[in-house]
Amino acid sequence: MPEQSNDYRVVVFGAGGVGKSSLVLRFLKGTFRDTYIPTVEDTYRQVISCDKSVCTLQITDTTGSHQFPAMQRLSISRGHAFVLVYSVTSRQSLEELHPIYQQVVSIKGSVESIPVMLVGNKSDEACQREVATRDGEAQAARWSCGFKETSAKMNLNVTDMFQELLALDTRHRMSLSVDAKRSACQRHAATLRGRCSLM
């Protein structure tokens, strides 16, 4: 984490329609909507505990694989941790993560010390499934990253996935649970700052 900033930046990548926004909204607000509203790029903030203190978890929900290349590079270079989302109902959406993963590797040098989670969302869609769990696991093993199947719709594994992502960062001890009194006051400050859009 850079010295001057108390923000821990997580960037969520993946093809359009895989459920990136749904995962972020389920995680932060506990809500889900069935309608698809394409995202430009939104950043959300949440106070978490970090190294016996608190810091701000900043989650950037990107527009998908068709993000402007310069914007994608900027999100990667500023990011501390990455969530790569595909839908288990679309093999194509898993394929589309390859160039994003390659770009994370090329900008960050290596992913060894960078927390990355490969996430197969829409695990509730049993009849529409195109990617088997073992195929997702095998890809994550090749990429040396974490893996979870989630359902933003049914609220399966969503918090666990973000918790596991933070646990992959061995340089900081981060946890989503914050001391209640401290959290209330920090949350108030975070709310006043509100939701913002990057760039």
Ligand code: GDP
């Ligand atoms: P994004 O483009 O990756 O941000 O995708 P969205 O979050 O906007 O979701 C795209 C569509 O998939 C919406 O209609 C959501 O309701 C739906 N969706 C998202 N997550 C899930 C899920 O876990 N299960 C199912 N069945 N549908 C989902």
Ligand code: MG
């Ligand atoms: Mg979206």
